Amino acid sequence: MIAQSDIPRLALASRRSILTKLNNGLWLPVAVVLALVVFFSLATDSFATLRNFTAITGQAGTLLIVCLGTTFVVLMGSIDLSVGAIVLLVGAASVIILNATGVGWLVLPVAAALGAVLGLANGLIYAFGRIPSFVVTLGSLSIFSGIALQILEGRAIQFTVPGFEEIAIGQLIPRLPNIALCALIAWAIVVFIAERTRFGRFMYLIGGGENVARTAGVPVRRYKIYAFALSGLLAGVGAILAVARLGAAGPSLGQDLLLNSLAAIVVGGTSLAGGVGGPQAR
């Protein structure tokens, strides 16, 4: 039971906690976003409108989902350069499956599983081959892109299932596209994983010092594989939502995700050296 006299003290503590967070690095992404909003609002009339808010949230949905997975990989001091290629391959395969079977939204778990398998392949080669992650994922980027372009035969393939686009561009909440809603749900789940589970704590520990983590009894290799699989899984989810939003899978799908995801992760406060940051600034 909280005594009446404790309430001002608790409020002060909460305010201090927010200020501490702002001092500890949360201020940077918040300041960047606020500065951009102010700048673009002044620069163009069409920026600060509800219609544009809907467009921005829709565009950012895929990026957020992909970043959430890649954040764990960066957090443990590695890097995943293949997320864009995973999005391309999963998107291409999903459209083929969708058009062949007409399963509708059930293709979502299939895409997630396919993404997880591709991420798992990255993780297994990285962890057991003891090859630097940027080399492994640079190689897999090329392999996955090559397979995807073979599937697509260099052209965009539209899906033929009517209403499938609703999982991305429909609006369960007015003005908020479903893809953005999915991204927010994914963010909440990933923050919970990072903050409240053993997996999340081990990611920080491995990123902070791999040898220390190993000495402390953390199964480093296994958790590295898990991180890559999770990154692939979320890239798969992002891929199918991107396809649903665009109406097709084309050769340029996921092309800009490599730079944008790493930029978003770094600007969001996660150190490329690992161990600092995460899906929610701490």
Place this chain on the structure above:
Amino acid sequence: MLDNGLNLMGVSQYSQMIVKGMVVIGAVLVSRESAVASVVK
């Protein structure tokens, strides 16, 4: 958001790449500076 704002301003695709690269490098520099400052404190 950066893409969206730059598109609405009519900035060309190539110039957008330059701006995005500068924002990324700037953000990393600022975050490094603040990390160094917090260690010094």
